[in-house]
Amino acid sequence: MSEDILDQARALFFAEAREMCEQIESSLLQLEEDPADRELLNALFRAAHTIKGSAGLFGLDAVVGFTHHVENSLDRLREGLISLDISFTSLLFECSDHIKLMLRDAESARDGAAPDPSVEQASGGLVVRLAPFTGASAVAQSPAVAAAAAGAGEALTDNKNWHLSLRFGKDTFRDGFDPLAIINYLATLGEVMSVRVLTEPIPAFDALDPESCHLGFEISLQTSASKEQIESAFDLVRESCTVRIIPPDRRVADIVALIESSGNGAAHLGDILVDSGAITRHELEQALATQNAVPAGDTTRVLLGEMLVKERIAPATAVDAALTQQTRNRDAKTEEARFVRVRSDKLDELINLVGELVIASAGTTIQAQKTRDSALVESTLSMGRLIEEIRNGALSLRMVPIGETFAKFKRVVRDVAGELAKEVSLEIIGAETELDKSVVEHIGDPLMHLVRNALDHGMETPDEREAAGKPRCGRVVLSACHDSGGILIKIEDDGRGIRRDKVLAKAIEKGLVAPGATPADSEIDNLIFEAGFSTADKVTNLSGRGVGMDVVRRNIEGLRGAVRIQSVTGGGTTVSIRLPLTLAIIDGFLVRVGDCSFVIPLSHVIECIDGATALTGAANETTGMLALRDAALPVVHLNRMFGIKAESSLRQSVVVVRNGTEKAGLVVDHLLGEFQTVIKPLGKMFRNVRGIAGSTILGSGEVGLILDIGSLTEIARAQADAHEHQRGSASSSQRGADHANA
Amino acid sequence: MSARVDLPAEFNIYAVADVWRSVNAGLPGAGSSDALAIDCAQLREIDAAGVQVLLSLAHTARQRAIALQFESMPAFLSERLQALGAADLFATSHDGETRHE
Numbered sequence: 001m002s003e004d005i006l007d008q009a010r011a012l013f014f015a016e017a018r019e020m021c022e023q024i025e026s027s028l029l030q031l032e033e034d035p036a037d038r039e040l041l042n043a044l045f046r047a048a049h050t051i052k053g054s055a056g057l058f059g060l061d062a063v064v065g066f067t068h069h070v071e072n073s074l075d076r077l078r079e080g081l082i083s084l085d086i087s088f089t090s091l092l093f094e095c096s097d098h099i100k101l102m103l104r105d106a107e108s109a110r111d112g113a114a115p116d117p118s119v120e121q122a123s124g125g126l127v128v129r130l131a132p133f134t135g136a137s138a139v140a141q142s143p144a145v146a147a148a149a150a151g152a153g154e155a156l157t158d159n160k161n162w163h164l165s166l167r168f169g170k171d172t173f174r175d176g177f178d179p180l181a182i183i184n185y186l187a188t189l190g191e192v193m194s195v196r197v198l199t200e201p202i203p204a205f206d207a208l209d210p211e212s213c214h215l216g217f218e219i220s221l222q223t224s225a226s227k228e229q230i231e232s233a234f235d236l237v238r239e240s241c242t243v244r245i246i247p248p249d250r251r252v253a254d255i256v257a258l259i260e261s262s263g264n265g266a267a268h269l270g271d272i273l274v275d276s277g278a279i280t281r282h283e284l285e286q287a288l289a290t291q292n293a294v295p296a297g298d299t300t301r302v303l304l305g306e307m308l309v310k311e312r313i314a315p316a317t318a319v320d321a322a323l324t325q326q327t328r329n330r331d332a333k334t335e336e337a338r339f340v341r342v343r344s345d346k347l348d349e350l351i352n353l354v355g356e357l358v359i360a361s362a363g364t365t366i367q368a369q370k371t372r373d374s375a376l377v378e379s380t381l382s383m384g385r386l387i388e389e390i391r392n393g394a395l396s397l398r399m400v401p402i403g404e405t406f407a408k409f410k411r412v413v414r415d416v417a418g419e420l421a422k423e424v425s426l427e428i429i430g431a432e433t434e435l436d437k438s439v440v441e442h443i444g445d446p447l448m449h450l451v452r453n454a455l456d457h458g459m460e461t462p463d464e465r466e467a468a469g470k471p472r473c474g475r476v477v478l479s480a481c482h483d484s485g486g487i488l489i490k491i492e493d494d495g496r497g498i499r500r501d502k503v504l505a506k507a508i509e510k511g512l513v514a515p516g517a518t519p520a521d522s523e524i525d526n527l528i529f530e531a532g533f534s535t536a537d538k539v540t541n542l543s544g545r546g547v548g549m550d551v552v553r554r555n556i557e558g559l560r561g562a563v564r565i566q567s568v569t570g571g572g573t574t575v576s577i578r579l580p581l582t583l584a585i586i587d588g589f590l591v592r593v594g595d596c597s598f599v600i601p602l603s604h605v606i607e608c609i610d611g612a613t614a615l616t617g618a619a620n621e622t623t624g625m626l627a628l629r630d631a632a633l634p635v636v637h638l639n640r641m642f643g644i645k646a647e648s649s650l651r652q653s654v655v656v657v658r659n660g661t662e663k664a665g666l667v668v669d670h671l672l673g674e675f676q677t678v679i680k681p682l683g684k685m686f687r688n689v690r691g692i693a694g695s696t697i698l699g700s701g702e703v704g705l706i707l708d709i710g711s712l713t714e715i716a717r718a719q720a721d722a723h724e725h726q727r728g729s730a731s732s733s734q735r736g737a738d739h740a741n742a
Numbered sequence: 743m744s745a746r747v748d749l750p751a752e753f754n755i756y757a758v759a760d761v762w763r764s765v766n767a768g769l770p771g772a773g774s775s776d777a778l779a780i781d782c783a784q785l786r787e788i789d790a791a792g793v794q795v796l797l798s799l800a801h802t803a804r805q806r807a808i809a810l811q812f813e814s815m816p817a818f819l820s821e822r823l824q825a826l827g828a829a830d831l832f833a834t835s836h837d838g839e840t841r842h843e
Contacts, residue, residue, distance in 0.1 A: 173755045179790040183825055195827030202794060205802035206766055210758035210795050
């Protein structure tokens with residue numbers, strides 16, 4: 001095997017081993033709810049077993065040794081010898097974490113780093129703690145010793161010999177064969193530990209046909225020979241003799257382990273059993289011949305697995321393992337048929353090209369419309385529809401359910417609640433909601449911080465909850481749904497809510513709010529997203545360091561998302577994160593202001609008002625108000641905002657947009673219509689320009705700027721609030737004046 | 743009165759039918775309280791067919807309460823019986839008589 005292939009195999013092993021650790025954690029979490037689920041217990045055991053087996057292939061003795069102890073405890077759990085209580089579950093979680101640590105250590109050792117001695121020490125500690133569950137004596141072993149035990153210890157099982165059950169056919173003697181010679185041959189393969197002759201089948205002397213063989217034997221044989229080699233002793237008498245070769249317990253365990261870990265992809269049960277050495281090819285052929293003697297569909301026809309066990313051809317545990325493997329193979333085949341692994345950079349390249357295609361298509365449509373050739377316009381529209389479908393298809397390739405990210409939080413909530421001595425249950429809603437892989441990759445960390453925060457700051461202790469008339473067990477809900485063309489993720493808790501007095505006091509202390517100011521509740525709540533802000537009395541390793549919430553906001557905004565917090569004192573807190581579904585392509589609405597083109601993400605557009613006249617506000621102000629169906633709508637004049645010379649003779653139009661619950665109007669010169677657009681990142685220089693989220697290239701080759709509706713609605717809202725405030729002050733002054741005049 | 747059987751030098755598949763016929767003809771009946779002496783003095787070779795005859799004989803003798811007596815039993819016969827897991831069935835007392843348990 002070349003170095004390259006070996007490296008790839010190693011990389012694959014590390015990735016798979018980590019997946020197996022995730023599998024252990026996920027099974028443990030599910031077992032906490034349903035401790036008797038055998039399939040979960042098997043999955044748990046299989047995961048540990050796979051890690052051990054694969055680690056052995058790469059010579060990672062420390063991992064093999066440690067995982068062996070974990071596997072032993074899981075085996076006893078599976079056998080019902082021990083039960084899964086909270087302490088054992090927690091220990092297994094620690095073991096899973098430790099395996100991950102060992103894997104990391106092994107991976108870095110490969111990169112030239114020295115192995116961490118503390119990892120070996122920690123292994124010893126965990127092995128001692130595992131001892132009561134493995135049935136072993138509580139002696140800490142070094143991983144190397146444990147690794148040796150993993151191989152040698154299993155030899156000390158009760159039944160370490162092969163058992164041969166022989167029934168010779170009547171013609172054995174006449175055919176010139178002597179069972180005595182066969183038994184003598186067996187002795188050359190190892191050591192015949194015992195032989196018992198069966199006297200029952202031998203007729204009474206007067207009824208005996210002395211030339212007919214009635215002999216049967218039960219033989220115990222100690223040998224390192226394979227089943228095939230043992231079977232070869234009976235090659236010449238195979239036709240007339242019934243031979244059952246039952247492997248020793250150790251061999252059965254090896255066979256079961258081999259079946260479970262080999263990833264044998266055979267579709268047939270018999271092939272899996274033959275490949276693992278549980279039965280020989282000849283035994284399989286005989287069993288199949290017996291089975292096929294009864295026509296298919298006949299109710300008396302016995303299943304192969306049943307027959308093999310009943311006839312003592314194969315151990316029941318091996319047949320069970322093979323049946324499970326067969327089912328897995330079928331599932332895997334179905335899965336394989338459903339999935340193709342594609343490198344993500346290839347996918348990115350495809351999406352980029354589709355993006356260019358979208359731009360080219362938009363350009364073609366514009367050019368076609370200019371020609372006024374109806375057939376050409378029809379063709380380009382038809383092509384545009386197809387390209388739209390290709391775009392949707394290409395983008396959906398990158399879509400992954402958010403459930404995998406959410407599932408990780410079950411463990412987080414369990415552990416954090418345990419550390420804080422709080423009782424918290426996590427509910428997950430909308431795990432199937434899909435969003436772009438790159439968004440999913442970036443949302444994990446912010447979510448982690450928010451969930452930890454909810455538990456650390458938001459959630460009360462069980463006693464506090466009881467005193468407040470709430471159930472002792474708190475509730476955190478992690479939900480996701482599609483909303484307004486994006487995704488809305490919420491982290492809700494039913495804790496104490498934000499303590500606004502504390503937040504405000506801290507904000508004043510930090511100089512974030514002027515002393516004596518009375519900000520609105522929502523403003524106070526959102527202060528927690530300010531840099532360096534924390535109200536925790538003591539810093540814990542979970543949260544309270546004052547780094548995090550501002551980073552959370554920055555990360556979310558970096559994804560073109562927005563984060564909002566709502567809180568009810570004593571009732572809980574809800575953090576809402578709004579994210580775009582993808583970062584690559586959006587449906588836009590193209591507008592023109594002066595000689596500049598802007599793209600408004602279509603998902604934000606509510607309506608367009610062509611030639612709006614009822615605009616208020618000073619001629620030089622960026623913002624103003626528009627009377628829209630008896631309601632005041634704050635508007636932003638894009639020309640003034642970006643310093644563009646507008647065509648003054650023109651009647652201006654307004655695009656009404658929405659961001660969450662807030663609405664605003666964008667005043668533009670021309671409405672050009674819907675337009676699919678590929679988002680290109682802004683250069684460093686323009687990255688901090690407020691109101692611009694990105695850029696794109698129009699079909700004409702011209703650059704278009706994509707508007708950041710979140711910040712524009714904020715600007716409009718701030719202006720509206722200021723107007724409201726002024727109006728309030730003005731009316732109160734007026735009232736005061738009226739009162740004075742009265 | 744006791745019956746007596748002389749085993750041939752080669753007690754194998756080729757000889758079992760003759761031995762069987764001769765023994766069967768002189769085998770004491772049930773309740774006769776007779777003994778059956780098996781003389782192995784000439785025996786040089788035995789195979790599983792020969793052992794099977796002895797096993798059947800031992801079984802029937804036990805049923806009929808006939809005392810089986812091996813005379814001049816060679817070491818190799820014990821070894822063969824041992825190899826076939828049949829030694830216990832022919833366990834003899836110090837006077838050469840088979841124990842019926």
